[in-house]
Amino acid sequence: MPKIVDAEVQRRAIASAAISVINAAGLDGARLRDVARAAHVTTGAVTHYFDDKDAVLEAALAEIVRRIHARQARAIAGPLHVDAFIAEACGHLPTDDASRAEWRVWLAFWGRAVADDRLRAQHRAYYATIVLRLTDRLQRIARPSPPTRRAAGRCADALIAAIDGVGTRATLEPEAWPAKRQRAVLTQLITPLLTAFAAAP
Amino acid sequence: MPKIVDAEVQRRAIASAAISVINAAGLDGARLRDVARAAHVTTGAVTHYFDDKDAVLEAALAEIVRRIHARQARAIAGPLHVDAFIAEACGHLPTDDASRAEWRVWLAFWGRAVADDRLRAQHRAYYATIVLRLTDRLQRIARPSPPTRRAAGRCADALIAAIDGVGTRATLEPEAWPAKRQRAVLTQLITPLLTAFAAAP
Numbered sequence: 001m002p003k004i005v006d007a008e009v010q011r012r013a014i015a016s017a018a019i020s021v022i023n024a025a026g027l028d029g030a031r032l033r034d035v036a037r038a039a040h041v042t043t044g045a046v047t048h049y050f051d052d053k054d055a056v057l058e059a060a061l062a063e064i065v066r067r068i069h070a071r072q073a074r075a076i077a078g079p080l081h082v083d084a085f086i087a088e089a090c091g092h093l094p095t096d097d098a099s100r101a102e103w104r105v106w107l108a109f110w111g112r113a114v115a116d117d118r119l120r121a122q123h124r125a126y127y128a129t130i131v132l133r134l135t136d137r138l139q140r141i142a143r144p145s146p147p148t149r150r151a152a153g154r155c156a157d158a159l160i161a162a163i164d165g166v167g168t169r170a171t172l173e174p175e176a177w178p179a180k181r182q183r184a185v186l187t188q189l190i191t192p193l194l195t196a197f198a199a200a201p
Numbered sequence: 202m203p204k205i206v207d208a209e210v211q212r213r214a215i216a217s218a219a220i221s222v223i224n225a226a227g228l229d230g231a232r233l234r235d236v237a238r239a240a241h242v243t244t245g246a247v248t249h250y251f252d253d254k255d256a257v258l259e260a261a262l263a264e265i266v267r268r269i270h271a272r273q274a275r276a277i278a279g280p281l282h283v284d285a286f287i288a289e290a291c292g293h294l295p296t297d298d299a300s301r302a303e304w305r306v307w308l309a310f311w312g313r314a315v316a317d318d319r320l321r322a323q324h325r326a327y328y329a330t331i332v333l334r335l336t337d338r339l340q341r342i343a344r345p346s347p348p349t350r351r352a353a354g355r356c357a358d359a360l361i362a363a364i365d366g367v368g369t370r371a372t373l374e375p376e377a378w379p380a381k382r383q384r385a386v387l388t389q390l391i392t393p394l395l396t397a398f399a400a401a402p
Contacts, residue, residue: 024316025316026313026315026316026317027312027316028313028316029316104315104316107312107314108312108315109312110312110369111228111309111310111312111313112229112312113308113373114227114305114308114309114372115226115229115230115305115309120373123373123374124373124377127370127374154385154386154389158386158389160366161363161366161367161370161386161387161390162362164365164366164370165361165362165363165364165366165367165369166362168311168369169328169358169361169362171315172311172314172315172325173321173328176325184355185355185359185362186362188355188356188359189359189362189363189390189391189394192393192396193389193393193394196393
């Protein structure tokens with residue numbers, strides 16, 4: 001009997017494998033046959049789903065964005081006070097092997113996107129959805145009166161910039177930035193921001 | 202009479218040209234002969250000073266770090282209150298063509314550094330000097346009693362993370378992030394941090 005595979009499941013398995021390979025070898029060093037080996041499929045299976053290495057990279061990033069959305073979805077179920085937003089932000093930092101790999105792929109993507117309009121458009125779309133979900137939740141934060149959409153959006157931008165800044169430094173200096181230090185600096189940076197936002201009249 | 206050139210001046214001129222070329226073509230697209238043309242020198246002059254493309258990239262980054270230090274040195278002459286630190290931080294954002302080019306090279310460098318120990322070590326050394334200079338100044342901020350070295354260092358880390366986060370997003374979405382928006386988000390993020398730091402007993 002032929003092996004029946006779910007195309008979407010296999011695409012995502014290949015994308016996950018691409019994250020490990022880019023993590024280990026960098027973007028320039030990542031080869032399609034290494035991705036195939038890591039995904040336990042043939043090189044033909046990889047090229048069946050993806051036209052070229054750029055397409056695999058884009059799929060890897062799409063997989064990372066799905067994981068970010070999953071973390072955001074878990075946070076949605078939680079309470080809407082300052083501490084919960086701080087805990088959620090810390091949950092996006094590169095504090096274990098899996099998230100460190102995601103951040104390394106993300107930075108490799110940035111490096112390539114600066115000179116590639118298409119990748120930059122994709123990046124913009126990803127950030128738009130991430131900001132949107134966070135803005136929705138910030139608008140419902142516990143405070144005297146609900147914030148305007150604009151104020152919540154600006155707070156979301158600031159929060160995401162804080163996470164990106166701490167996460168980038170920690171990704172490039174993993175030995176010097178263990179989880180505890182990352183959380184301490186991010187908490188110091190966003191606690192006064194969120195406290196002021198939650199206390200606004 | 203032979204033309205006498207100052208080696209250090211020529212190296213820096215080539216490094217500056219490399220910033221423009223990497224800015225325009227990305228790291229993968231930057232060729233030594235384009236750098237030579239932009240610097241108005243022969244390709245032989247470039248290879249005389251630099252062994253390979255990586256060496257040119259490293260020189261480009263060293264030039265950017267020199268410019269950051271120059272901006273920090275200008276700030277040193279200024280006052281040591283919260284507003285001055287905010288203005289200084291905003292001065293590091295990608296708000297004009299020259300600084301946008303620097304940021305694009307910086308991001309391209311990150312993308313390569315994630316998989317290159319040597320580049321990462323260089324990056325760590327650069328950040329160490331930038332943090333050190335900022336920490337020195339934060340320790341002398343106007344406040345009831347001088348902060349500990351540790352507290353000032355942590356505040357410096359947070360400030361630099363905030364600049365990196367805002368600057369990265371603006372570099373990747375230049376149309377959506379004009380100077381005004383960058384300064385607004387960065388100011389919102391660091392004003393409460395610096396205010397709390399300056400008010401600490």
